[in-house]
Amino acid sequence: MLTTPHAAAGIAIGVVIGSPLLVIPVTIASHFILDMIPHWQETLAPYAPTKKTYIRVPLDIALALGITLLAVHWQPQHTTAIWVGAFFANLPDFDSIVVLLPTLKKGVVKRFWDWHCKIQRETSSLWGIPLQVIVIVLGLFLAYEA
Numbered sequence: 765m766l767t768t769p770h771a772a773a774g775i776a777i778g779v780v781i782g783s784p785l786l787v788i789p790v791t792i793a794s795h796f797i798l799d800m801i802p803h804w805q806e807t808l809a810p811y812a813p814t815k816k817t818y819i820r821v822p823l824d825i826a827l828a829l830g831i832t833l834l835a836v837h838w839q840p841q842h843t844t845a846i847w848v849g850a851f852f853a854n855l856p857d858f859d860s861i862v863v864l865l866p867t868l869k870k871g872v873v874k875r876f877w878d879w880h881c882k883i884q885r886e887t888s889s890l891w892g893i894p895l896q897v898i899v900i901v902l903g904l905f906l907a908y909e910a
Contacts, residue, residue, distance in 0.1 A: 765803040767821075767854055769896045770795055771828035772903025774853025775835045778845035779910040787845050791853040798899065802885045804892025809881055811863050828854070831900070835907045846907070856880060 774791040781787050806816045832850045836843050859877050862869040869877060886892065 765798045765801070765899075766805060766896055767824045767857070768828045768831065769803070769899040769903070770798060770853040770857070771832055771850040772900040772907075773798060774849030774851070774903075775832060775846050776849075776903040776906035776910070777853070778847075778849030779835065779839050779842045779907045781849075782842060782845050784845045784848040787849045788852050791849045792855060795853050795856045796880075796883060799880070799883050800885055801895060801899070802887040802891055803896050804887060804889045808886055809884075811860065811881070813863060831904060835904070838908050839910070 773794045774787075777791050777794060778784075778787050781790060806820055807814060828850065832846060835846050839846065859873065859880055862873060862877055
């Protein structure tokens, strides 16, 4: 799943739960649940970056930061929980560093990477993009209405 849907889920969890410390485990768990929903990304296993990756990733991160700032504007009393939620909902994807630094892919890191890749449910852009848009809209709706 892309960065923005994970961030949107983390934002909603941050607003609803409120406590930054409680938000951390819930948003990390949400990451793996969302990865099991059919979703699209331009690279598939073994996840070798392409030119499109280097375009998509900065845009995706910018959009995730933008919706996080928007949520902070809507719910300033939950600023810390929102940022913590958006960050920790994406933390498991930091394992992607092994694509750029394959020497790190050993031991626990390799086992985590292999498991994380195994739970991914990638699909075509026809289905995968709309499902991610739904996650983003739902997350922002919950953050706004909470």
